[in-house]
Every structure is written in structure tokens, then in C-alpha cells.
Amino acid sequence: MKLPVAAVLAFALSAGFVQAEPVRQGDLEIDAAWARASIGSSRPGAAYFTVRNLGDEADRLTGLSSPVSAMPMLHETTLSEGISRMAHVEAAEIPAGGELTLEPGGMHVMLMELTTPLKEGATFPLTLTFEAGGEITVEVPVFGPGATGPAE
Amino acid sequence: MKLTFAQKMLWAAAALALIAFAALAWTGGLRASGTGEATQEAFRPEFRLEDAATRPVTSEDFRGRYQLVFFGFTNCPDVCPTTLSEVAQVMDGLGSEADRVQPLFISVDPERDAGAELAEFTSAFHPSILGLAGSPEATQAAAESFKVFFAREDDAAAxxxxxxxxxxxxxxxxxDGDWLRQYAYGMPAADILADLQNRL
Incomplete structure (x- = not known):
């Protein structure tokens, strides 16, 4: 049987691109990172991911940095009586054995003061700082401006 | 127990106050949230705004078509793209009937959203979405006519x-311009599409 090398390669490339591999460091695992394409660079972008805490101690996400944004911040959308609001979150806890999920309509990384537009198909590094776990950098794939989840 | 006249008057006053409070809470709640579809009386939202090319656009321009209206702002990276991508899915799902529905994005942040900014934003989601903005007064009037709440909130982290x-x-x-219903945030595009298709 002749292996359809090109097809396998294309699949591997696209799979690798669509779903970033989980990044494990110490007790923490960062998974399903993705971002929405920004509309120009004057408006903020948004990025999402899941942090799993495989250890016995709670940890806290306390900081963010990325070369694509001069002002990345953790924000949370809250919905109350049909009104949505956004609030800055100083730090988010990842309970022992639990996880922290950032998703549309909830917690998200607001990437402000973009240094470059986030273009669909590109990736960018995002460094998360944890109180106990230190710094972990993940490569974030950029999906379309209307993407709603990591499995586009 | 026999109540004195003064006591009866006090009880009557208390009952009146309770009714007044309930009425206020009800209408106040309605205004604040824009919900309460079951109790909503028919009304016709009206607006006089401008499109991205600063051409005047009014509610009268869409008679004969359904309008799917969302109030938002372009510096909104989380909720607004989620909803507009749902609108895009609905419009694609309507297929040949799409021309009977006009999606409108009304900016609640006209200070930052005007002209090309608005078009760049809406077209990123679907070419059929028409972005509208106006003066602060026109924006307020539009929101009030839809019984929609919005407010600027200072936030150093924004x-x-x-x-x-x-x-x-x-x-x-x-x-005919009548307010028909709302689709709550997070309602799947497929459900919105099914409801629209029932009406078309």
C-alpha cells in the first residue's frame, strides 16, 4: 500500500495547528489555548485556555505577558439580568486537582495594545505566571474573529 | 382585635406603598434588563442613526423585513464577537431567505465606533451585518426605544x-416594526435559526 504521505503530513500539520499540544510543567498543564483573530490592531484581542492542576496544592495565575500585547490582562465577563459587564481579575485560583477554564462569556485574557494584529492561522507565545508553578509559555493558535472554541 | 381608625389608615397606607413599590420594581426591572418577554406589551422601537458611510438610517428603512438587532461596541473582545458569530451562522443558515432578515449592530460606544471602524468590525463577522452609530443622544434614544440598558463604566484595566x-x-x-422577542445571550445559533424559519 502506498502511503498518502502528503495527506498524512497535511493532517498532522493541520492537527498540530488546530489543537495545540498540552504543555506540562511541574504540577500544571496548560491545554486548549486559542485566540480570536483581532480586527485590526486598535481593538483588543481575546485568548482562552485551560489550566489543570495535577498537584496537591492550589496555585494561582497571577500574571500574563506576550510580545503581541503591551497590556495583557485577565478579565471576566459577568452576565446579570441580561447585562454583560467586564471586570479585571487580579489573580485566579486553580484548586488542587482542579482546573481553571477560560472561555467565551467567562474569564478571558484581554490582549490590549496589540503590537501586531492577530491574524487567523498565525500563532503567538503567551507566558503565564503562577504563584507556585512559575512561568509557563504556550504557543497560542489564532482562529477566525468569530471562533467560539478551541476545536475550530 | 378592633383596629382604630388611625391603625386602619396606617395599614391602608402600608398596602398602597407595597403595591407602588412592586409596580416600580417591575417596571424598573424591565427597563434595566430588557427582559420580561411574557409580560411585554407590543411596542415599536425607533431609531435615527448613521451607517459606516454616515448615511442616515432609521427604523422605517427596514419595514417589510425582519431585523435582528444587537447592541454592543467594537472594543468588546468576548461577548460581542460570540454573538455576532452566532448572527453570522444564522444568516448563513437562512440561505435564500436571508434577504428577509436584516442584522443590525448598534454601537453603544459611538465615541470610538464611527465610520470605517464600525464597518471593519461588522464585516469581519458577516457581510450582511449593518453597523449603526449615532450621537450620544441618538444612541440613548435608540436604546430606550428598545428598552435596552447600557452604561459607560470606568475601568483602568480596559x-x-x-x-x-x-x-x-x-x-x-x-x-411591521413591532418588537417580537429577544434571544438571550448564549442561545445556540441553531435555535435562533429554527425560530426565525418558523416565522418566515
Whole structure:
């Protein structure tokens, strides 16, 4: 049987691109990172991911940095009586054995003061700082401006 | 127990106050949230705004078509793209009937959203979405006519130091201009599409 090398390669490339591999460091695992394409660079972008805490101690996400944004911040959308609001979150806890999920309509990384537009198909590094776990950098794939989840 | 006249008057006053309070809470709640579809009386939202090319656009321009209306702002990276991508899915799902529905994005942040900015934003989601903005007064009047709440909230951790709190539902306006219903934030596009197709 002749292996359809090109097809396998294309699949591997696209799979690798669509779903970033989980990044494990110490007790923490960062998974399903993705971002929405920004509309120009004057408006903020948004990025999402899941942090799993495989250890016995709670940890806290306390900081963010990325070369694509001069002002990345953790924000949370809250919905109350049909009104949505956004609030800055100083730090988010990842309970022992639990996880922290950032998703549309909830917690998200607001990437402000973009240094470059986030273009669909590109990736960018995002460094998360944890109180106990230190710094972990993940490569974030950029999906379309209307993407709603990591499995586009 | 026999109540004195004064006691009866006090009880009557208390009952009246309770009724007044309930009425206020009800209408106040309605205004604040834009919800309460079951108790909603028919009304016709009206607006006089401008499109991205600063051409005047009014509610009268859409008679004969359904309108799917969302209030938002372009510096909104989380809720607004989620909803507009749902609108895009609905419009694609309508296929040949899409021309009977006009999706409108009304900016609650006209200070930052005008002209090309608005078109760049809406077209990123679907070419059929028409972005509208107006003066602060026209924006306020439009929101009030839809019974929609929005407010500027200072936030040092937001672009330009402020963010907008806003009603996050989609509103359906009928071909004669009557407010028909709202689709709450997070309602799947397939459900919105099914409801629209039942009406078309």
C-alpha cells in the first residue's frame, strides 16, 4: 500500500495547528489555548485556555505577558439580568486537582495594545505566571474573529 | 382585635406603598434588563442613526423585513464577537431567505465606533451585518426605544480606561416594526435559526 504521505503530513500539520499540544510543567498543564483573530490592531484581542492542576496544592495565575500585547490582562465577563459587564481579575485560583477554564462569556485574557494584529492561522507565545508553578509559555493558535472554541 | 381608625389608615397606607413599590420594581426591572418577554406589551422601537458611510438610517428603512438587532461596541473582545458569530451562522443558515432578515449592530460606544471602524468590525463577522452609530443622544434614544440598558463604566484595566456594560441579548423586530422577542445571550445559533424559519 502506498502511503498518502502528503495527506498524512497535511493532517498532522493541520492537527498540530488546530489543537495545540498540552504543555506540562511541574504540577500544571496548560491545554486548549486559542485566540480570536483581532480586527485590526486598535481593538483588543481575546485568548482562552485551560489550566489543570495535577498537584496537591492550589496555585494561582497571577500574571500574563506576550510580545503581541503591551497590556495583557485577565478579565471576566459577568452576565446579570441580561447585562454583560467586564471586570479585571487580579489573580485566579486553580484548586488542587482542579482546573481553571477560560472561555467565551467567562474569564478571558484581554490582549490590549496589540503590537501586531492577530491574524487567523498565525500563532503567538503567551507566558503565564503562577504563584507556585512559575512561568509557563504556550504557543497560542489564532482562529477566525468569530471562533467560539478551541476545536475550530 | 378592633383596629382604630388611625391603625386602619396606617395599614391602608402600608398596602398602597407595597403595591407602588412592586409596580416600580417591575417596571424598573424591565427597563434595566430588557427582559420580561411574557409580560411585554407590543411596542415599536425607533431609531435615527448613521451607517459606516454616515448615511442616515432609521427604523422605517427596514419595514417589510425582519431585523435582528444587537447592541454592543467594537472594543468588546468576548461577548460581542460570540454573538455576532452566532448572527453570522444564522444568516448563513437562512440561505435564500436571508434577504428577509436584516442584522443590525448598534454601537453603544459611538465615541470610538464611527465610520470605517464600525464597518471593519461588522464585516469581519458577516457581510450582511449593518453597523449603526449615532450621537450620544441618538444612541440613548435608540436604546430606550428598545428598552435596552447600557452604561459607560470606568475601568483602568480596559482600553482607554473604560468599558461598556450592555444588554447582551439579540432582539427580533418584525416586518411591521413591532418588537417580537429577544434571544438571550448564549442561545445556540441553531435555535435562533429554527425560530426565525418558523416565522418566515
Amino acid at each position: 482600553p482607554d480606561g473604560y468599558s461598556m456594560a450592555h444588554a447582551s441579548a439579540l432582539y427580533l423586530i418584525g416586518p
